Amino acid sequence: xxxxxxxxxxxxxxxxxxxxxxxxxxxxxxxxxxxxxxxxxxxxxxxxxxxxxxxxxxxxxxxxxxxxxxxxxxxxxxxxxxxxxxxxxxxxxxxxxxxxxxxxxxxxxxxxxxxxxxxxxxxxxxxxxxxxxxxxxxxxxxxxxxxxxxxxxxxxxxxxxxxxxxxxxxxxxxxxxxxxxxxxxxxxxxxxxxxxxxxxxxxxxxxxxxxxxxxxxxxxxxxxxxxxxxxxxxxxxxxxxxxxxxxxxxxxxxxxxxxxxxxxxxxxxxxxxxxxxxxxxxxxxxxxxxxxxxxxxxxxxxxxxxxxxxxxxxxxxxxxxxxxxxxxxxxxxxxxxxxxxxxxxxxxxxxxxxxxxxxxxxxxxxxxxxxxxxxxxxxxxxxxxxxxxxxxxxxxxxxxxxxxxxxxxxx
Amino acid sequence: xxxxxxxxxxxxxxxxxxxxxxxxxxxxxxxxxxxxxxxxxxxxxxxxxxxxxxxxxxxxxxxxxxxxxxxxxxxxxxxxxxxxxxxxxxxxxxxxxxxxxxxxxxxxxxxxxxxxxxxxxxxxxxxxxxxxxxxxxxxxxxxxxxxxxxxxxxxxxxxxxxxxxxxxxxxxxxxxxxxxxxxxxxxxxxxxxxxxxxxxxxxxxxxxxxxxxxxxxxxxxxxxxxxxxxxxxxxxxxxxxxxxxxxxxxxxxxxxxxxxxxxxxxxxxxxxxxxxxxxxxxxxxxxxxxxxxxxxxxxxxxxxxxxxxxxxxxxxxxxxxxxxxxxxxxxxxxxxxxxxxxx
Numbered sequence: 001x002x003x004x005x006x007x008x009x010x011x012x013x014x015x016x017x018x019x020x021x022x023x024x025x026x027x028x029x030x031x032x033x034x035x036x037x038x039x040x041x042x043x044x045x046x047x048x049x050x051x052x053x054x055x056x057x058x059x060x061x062x063x064x065x066x067x068x069x070x071x072x073x074x075x076x077x078x079x080x081x082x083x084x085x086x087x088x089x090x091x092x093x094x095x096x097x098x099x100x101x102x103x104x105x106x107x108x109x110x111x112x113x114x115x116x117x118x119x120x121x122x123x124x125x126x127x128x129x130x131x132x133x134x135x136x137x138x139x140x141x142x143x144x145x146x147x148x149x150x151x152x153x154x155x156x157x158x159x160x161x162x163x164x165x166x167x168x169x170x171x172x173x174x175x176x177x178x179x180x181x182x183x184x185x186x187x188x189x190x191x192x193x194x195x196x197x198x199x200x201x202x203x204x205x206x207x208x209x210x211x212x213x214x215x216x217x218x219x220x221x222x223x224x225x226x227x228x229x230x231x232x233x234x235x236x237x238x239x240x241x242x243x244x245x246x247x248x249x250x251x252x253x254x255x256x257x258x259x260x261x262x263x264x265x266x267x268x269x270x271x272x273x274x275x276x277x278x279x280x281x282x283x284x285x286x287x288x289x290x291x292x293x294x295x296x297x298x299x300x301x302x303x304x305x306x307x308x309x310x311x312x313x314x315x316x317x318x319x320x321x322x323x324x325x326x327x328x329x330x331x332x333x334x335x336x337x338x339x340x341x342x343x344x345x346x347x348x349x350x351x352x353x354x355x356x357x358x359x360x361x362x363x364x365x366x367x368x369x370x371x372x373x374x375x376x377x378x379x380x381x382x383x384x385x386x387x388x389x390x391x392x393x394x395x396x397x398x399x400x401x402x403x404x405x406x407x408x409x410x411x
Numbered sequence: 412x413x414x415x416x417x418x419x420x421x422x423x424x425x426x427x428x429x430x431x432x433x434x435x436x437x438x439x440x441x442x443x444x445x446x447x448x449x450x451x452x453x454x455x456x457x458x459x460x461x462x463x464x465x466x467x468x469x470x471x472x473x474x475x476x477x478x479x480x481x482x483x484x485x486x487x488x489x490x491x492x493x494x495x496x497x498x499x500x501x502x503x504x505x506x507x508x509x510x511x512x513x514x515x516x517x518x519x520x521x522x523x524x525x526x527x528x529x530x531x532x533x534x535x536x537x538x539x540x541x542x543x544x545x546x547x548x549x550x551x552x553x554x555x556x557x558x559x560x561x562x563x564x565x566x567x568x569x570x571x572x573x574x575x576x577x578x579x580x581x582x583x584x585x586x587x588x589x590x591x592x593x594x595x596x597x598x599x600x601x602x603x604x605x606x607x608x609x610x611x612x613x614x615x616x617x618x619x620x621x622x623x624x625x626x627x628x629x630x631x632x633x634x635x636x637x638x639x640x641x642x643x644x645x646x647x648x649x650x651x652x653x654x655x656x657x658x659x660x661x662x663x664x665x666x667x668x669x670x671x672x673x674x675x676x677x678x679x680x681x682x683x684x685x686x687x688x689x690x691x692x693x694x695x696x697x698x699x700x701x702x703x704x705x706x707x708x709x710x711x712x713x714x715x716x717x718x719x720x721x722x723x724x725x726x727x728x729x730x731x732x733x734x735x736x737x738x739x740x741x742x743x744x745x746x747x748x749x750x751x752x753x754x
Binding site for chain 1: 446447448449450452453454455456457458459460461462464466467468469471472475484485487491494495496502522524589590605606608610611613695696697698699700710713714715716717718719721722
């Protein structure tokens, strides 16, 4: 799994071309670029059933989709007719005008969609979301019980207390894990924790960053307290690493992605007693309890600007087929689907709870990626104890401002 | 060879060098002098599964007009080179004025991404290069004195670290040095410290990366030296033996001088390669503790949501300048040797 994240070549998969066309498309080329995880595999496999009778459906599922999507969609005609986007990648594509408005297509073929699935920007539908994701708390109830903790922690203060109880009971030296690998993951942890304060990342209506304040300092200090209960290797921990540690039974409290829930709970690859005692709950709050310390993400369908109208329509119909209720029925536990017919399960409790408690969505701002990059690179010094929180935040601000100037977001 | 014949002889490689080396470098230089146009931002309402919010978006049409006008972006001169994420002139000047002493100044400078990367890159280059030369030579001497029938297999095994792709090699080691990996847990037992982690402290990470570098590059030096050893004239060696030279003296006064041109060649290649250290940092997930110039370039164009071509271009040009500075002493020496031989 770890290999996958850094393999430069994406796996190129040609999906079924012999199935009978039953989606109501007579011709057209459908090609999908997307990230690679089980829920998306289910969607693209279902969409591929539309192939045949003059319709081709191809898909390229790769962890490195972010690196190729701009170049692939800038070409005219575009290399892919559809990209599976999220809060952050949709913005990157919109920055260059590479995805088209779906208003007409939704009106014509989107009858079965929930209104909440439509991602609208300035009134125009730019993407159709099909699943939600968020980082939230995974708890090992058996370990907590042994340490004398009755309730699953609802705040990060409780998480710290529980971690201390587990450590002092001699059950685990490092019971806590977050996805704290330096870079994107660490940046995401800061954003999650900072969102928990209720404060905004930017001065409203501008690209000026506003994290260099008391909220920022408190956020960093909370992260540092948590990683004190994490394995000293925490700066190398990405999702694959934390999932493996969890399944090996080395962790008792972790903030991990909801999309890992199904895999953790299925018992496959887990040590004895791990899956059966794992409970997924909403992301904790902390400090002033403003909102859960997490960001909500969605994954959805975007259609390239640089494709013919016929291909765009064929693609949209095929993708609607991909996110049909039938697909959801067959893959109910693979994700927290936003689609009609989805039934909540133990694997979705964390994401659903996080959303219900009012967590903020990951900001769809053109300059958010730039800040995220600056955060991921600059706060590890503080967590290692070689720099003060104020200095780390000043570094983030300086790195962001420099990068944002290069991008034209700031003068 | 006549000049004319020579010209036609090298023309094909000259053209490919122009197309695939010179032109891309020119393009990188040009890009490093530009930044993106000022983004035209509009505030609009975004809605999704989690509610609606007023947020800024880029006005694509207005921005496209600017781009059509000047596709390269806004000319920024050397602005990207001197900004905080590169040479950071302003920040360095401030650090100099505000710091209490040299140590404080150095620590303030190393807080800047470029200088932090440069510090690791230079340390890596100057530690790994001599060690590679030394180990390569020692292995070559050792293998050369082996009986013939085990020479072949030994050479093959010694070359393995170089055959393994750097990224894969570093990943394998990364797992082995994990606290639960074979090397990691053995080290914990040897030092009797259950919390010892090679990935956690900057110093140990640096040492680990350098050990990896030596492990990976020594076979290259070894095979070149080994080839060189086959050309050492046996009559000179025999003469030295008759004069009563010990094995050490024969190596020092006959073999080493004979291999000097090869040493220069390996030094040249290794200085260049090590200055561009990159894969182990990715493989070892070491970016929190060690970054290199090449890693910064990678980070600018491929690690995040955004791509910073100007930044990446500037760092590339600075890397080229760095390599040139490193190679000048070696090149001067080679040039002198060459002239001496001609005369």
